[in-house]
Structure formats: C-alpha cells, structure tokens
Amino acid sequence: MAIASDSIRRARPLLGTFVEIELAGARRSELDCALEAAFGAVAQVHRLMSFHEVDSDVSRLNREAGLRPVSVHAWTYEVLATAVALHRRSSGVFDVTIAPALQALGLLPPLKDRPVQAPLAGFADAIELRPDHQVRFQSSDVMIDLGGIAKGYAVDRAVAVLRDFGIAGGMVNAGGDLRAFGVELRTVHVRDPRDPGRAVCRIDIADEALASTARRVELFDSREPGGSAVIDPATRRPASLVDGVTIRAPSCVIADALTKIVMICGTDAGELLESYHAGALLISAGGDVQITSDWHHRVHLAA
Known part of the structure; x- marks a missing residue:
C-alpha cells in the first residue's frame, strides 16, 4: 500500500532576507524534521560568514589573518576556495577583497577599532589557503566580504541536508537565490x-x-x-x-x-x-x- 505524503512551505528571516523552503514527498513529521535541519544549515552559514557578526569566521579573518594563519570551519574554507578559483578564472573580476570599497560607499559598516580605509587596488592571490582549513591573508590591509557568494552556498547546504533526509523534491529560496531539486x-x-x-x-x-x-x-x-x-x-x-x-x-x-x-x-x-x-x-x-x-x-x- 502506498504511503501518503504531504507538502509544506515555511519562511524565516535569515541571511538579511527571508529564506523560504518548500518540501514534498514524505510524511509531515519527516518534512518537519528535514525543514528544521535545513534552516539550521542556513543559520550556520550566516553565523560563519557574516561580515557583521563579531565572532564569525569572516570577522576573525579580517582581524587576524593578515598577521597569522587562522583556522576556519570547513564550510568557510570551501567558500573561500570557490571564491579564489572564481577570482582567477574571471581574471580578477570576482573579488571578495572588495570590502573596503563597499565600506567607502556605505554598503558595509566600519569595523570597531579599524577606520574605513581608501579602496585599494585589487589583491592578486591575496588569500592563501593552507592545509587543515587554515587561511592567511597577504597583508593586514586585506579585508573580505562573502556577501556575493555565501547566500548561494547556504541554499546549496540546505538542499544537501534535505536530500540527506531523503526528501524527494522541493525548493529553497533565499531572496532570489534559489535551487530546486527533484523531478518536478x-x-x-x-x-x-x-x-x-x-x-x-x-x-x-x-x-x-x-x-x-x-x-x-x-x-x-x-x-x-x-x-x-x-x-x-x-x-x-x-x-x-x-x-x-x-x-x-x-x-x-x-x-x-x-x-x-x-x-x-x-x-x-x-x-x-x-x-x-x-x-x-x-x-x-x-x-x-x-x-x-x-x-x-x-x-x-x-x-
């Protein structure tokens, strides 16, 4: 006998926007568990990669990585590796070291005890990715912002969690960055x-x-x-x-x-x-x- 399945849609404020998740193809209790885990993955990406949160990996890198290697979470390291590859393959057009220019335009806030500096020329190979998820910056002038890539990564992490729960299909939408999975x-x-x-x-x-x-x-x-x-x-x-x-x-x-x-x-x-x-x-x-x-x-x- 076929097992009846439900569908569910929920939204929460995360990543500076509303993240909406639609699921189908399982019992309601299974969907609820998968939904919580997926939102948890999105929230973790936010905690790790926020420019604003003082304890995030990004904030620690901006404070310390120009002076010494800094250990980061595997997810942060993966995003940085993707950003470095995109930087090289785009001849420097994709550049997560753009943070000072964003601050100068008022699109990012100044950091405590660190005055807003004049936008600098692009840093070639500014980010050194070392073994064991360690990161070192070329200079203490380097400052990163992952706002141009982390939201998409959060969507992918949520989809990976949902698939791990055996969810047949659905969609994760983070303010216009979205991913559908399943055959529908x-x-x-x-x-x-x-x-x-x-x-x-x-x-x-x-x-x-x-x-x-x-x-x-x-x-x-x-x-x-x-x-x-x-x-x-x-x-x-x-x-x-x-x-x-x-x-x-x-x-x-x-x-x-x-x-x-x-x-x-x-x-x-x-x-x-x-x-x-x-x-x-x-x-x-x-x-x-x-x-x-x-x-x-x-x-x-x-x-």
Missing part, C-alpha cells in the same frame, strides 16, 4: 529591475539553481541613488553595464557568484559561463533582454 518542473518569475512590480519573464527550472541581481539599490551614505551593490574591482565603483542579471547553474553558489561577474562584464562573460555549464539572462538599461542560446527553451518573456 517549477516556474520562477523574474522581476523587471526597472519596475519590481512587473515580471519580465518566467523561467522553468528542474534540479538546478537560479540567482538574480539588479543594479538599482540605495547606497546608504551615497548621493547616488540607483547605484549597485556589485562593485567593479577595476574601478572600485558600482557596475553599470546592465540593469539586471539572472543566472542558471548546477549549484546556487556558482549562480550567485556569476551574477556579479556578468553584471560587470556583460556578454563578455560568455566563455566563463560555458565553463561552469551556466546560462544567463541580461536586462539592459533600456529594457532589452538577452538570453544565452542554451536557455531559450526555458525562458518565457512577458507580453
């Missing part, structure tokens, strides 16, 4: 970055990740409303080439990071996208939509 085809609506109340398209996904970012955000201490939280390391200024980007990739950590690269490079990132088996949807300042050729059959533009 799911539809995601992408907002127009020029008019967030309007959907520019809908995208069908199955067992893959999406991440989106847009140019128009408020800079807390800047007179440039409509600037971007995506900073071009070459200029230390907000990216302005396109208005919005949505990336499809096998994992959310890669999708999340690639949104920043494509916001800066636009269509010049095509080769890098292919190397990560990723697709992109770009929205220009004039509202034109460009879609990489591998993805047209899954994207349905709004009328």
Whole structure:
C-alpha cells in the first residue's frame, strides 16, 4: 500500500532576507524534521560568514589573518576556495577583497577599532589557503566580504541536508537565490529591475539553481541613488553595464557568484559561463533582454 505524503512551505528571516523552503514527498513529521535541519544549515552559514557578526569566521579573518594563519570551519574554507578559483578564472573580476570599497560607499559598516580605509587596488592571490582549513591573508590591509557568494552556498547546504533526509523534491529560496531539486518542473518569475512590480519573464527550472541581481539599490551614505551593490574591482565603483542579471547553474553558489561577474562584464562573460555549464539572462538599461542560446527553451518573456 502506498504511503501518503504531504507538502509544506515555511519562511524565516535569515541571511538579511527571508529564506523560504518548500518540501514534498514524505510524511509531515519527516518534512518537519528535514525543514528544521535545513534552516539550521542556513543559520550556520550566516553565523560563519557574516561580515557583521563579531565572532564569525569572516570577522576573525579580517582581524587576524593578515598577521597569522587562522583556522576556519570547513564550510568557510570551501567558500573561500570557490571564491579564489572564481577570482582567477574571471581574471580578477570576482573579488571578495572588495570590502573596503563597499565600506567607502556605505554598503558595509566600519569595523570597531579599524577606520574605513581608501579602496585599494585589487589583491592578486591575496588569500592563501593552507592545509587543515587554515587561511592567511597577504597583508593586514586585506579585508573580505562573502556577501556575493555565501547566500548561494547556504541554499546549496540546505538542499544537501534535505536530500540527506531523503526528501524527494522541493525548493529553497533565499531572496532570489534559489535551487530546486527533484523531478518536478517549477516556474520562477523574474522581476523587471526597472519596475519590481512587473515580471519580465518566467523561467522553468528542474534540479538546478537560479540567482538574480539588479543594479538599482540605495547606497546608504551615497548621493547616488540607483547605484549597485556589485562593485567593479577595476574601478572600485558600482557596475553599470546592465540593469539586471539572472543566472542558471548546477549549484546556487556558482549562480550567485556569476551574477556579479556578468553584471560587470556583460556578454563578455560568455566563455566563463560555458565553463561552469551556466546560462544567463541580461536586462539592459533600456529594457532589452538577452538570453544565452542554451536557455531559450526555458525562458518565457512577458507580453
């Protein structure tokens, strides 16, 4: 006799946004246990990789790694290894040492007992990954922020937990960085970055990740409303080439990071996208939509 299964959807404030998890394919008690464990994984990523939490791995690295090797959690080490690989493969476009520029623009707060410094030139090989999850910075001037990659990683960790619980299918959505798993085809609506109340398209996904970012955000201490939280390391200024980007990739950590690269490079990132088996949807300042050729059959533009 077949065992009846339920579905469940819950949301919690985490990672500076609302994280929503949808599950199906198991009994309610099993779904509840899996849900708690998945939210726990997301919360742990937040504790480890927050720029703001004084005891996080990121804060300890920013205080100490320029002076001595610092031991970090395996998850933090994995994210840093991914960030270093992306930095090299993107010729320095993806750069987690961008924190001083974000502080100068008012997008990150100053640290206690450490004045905001002028944005520096990009650090090539600034992060040294040593055995046993130890990390050393090239200089005490190096300061990192994992805000451009950690949210996607948290989504992936939550999905891994849910699969470990034997959940058949579902979706984890952290403020637009999301990943579906299982065989069910799911539809995601992408907002127009020029008019967030309007959907520019809908995208069908199955067992893959999406991440989106847009140019128009408020800079807390800047007179440039409509600037971007995506900073071009070459200029230390907000990216302005396109208005919005949505990336499809096998994992959310890669999708999340690639949104920043494509916001800066636009269509010049095509080769890098292919190397990560990723697709992109770009929205220009004039509202034109460009879609990489591998993805047209899954994207349905709004009328």
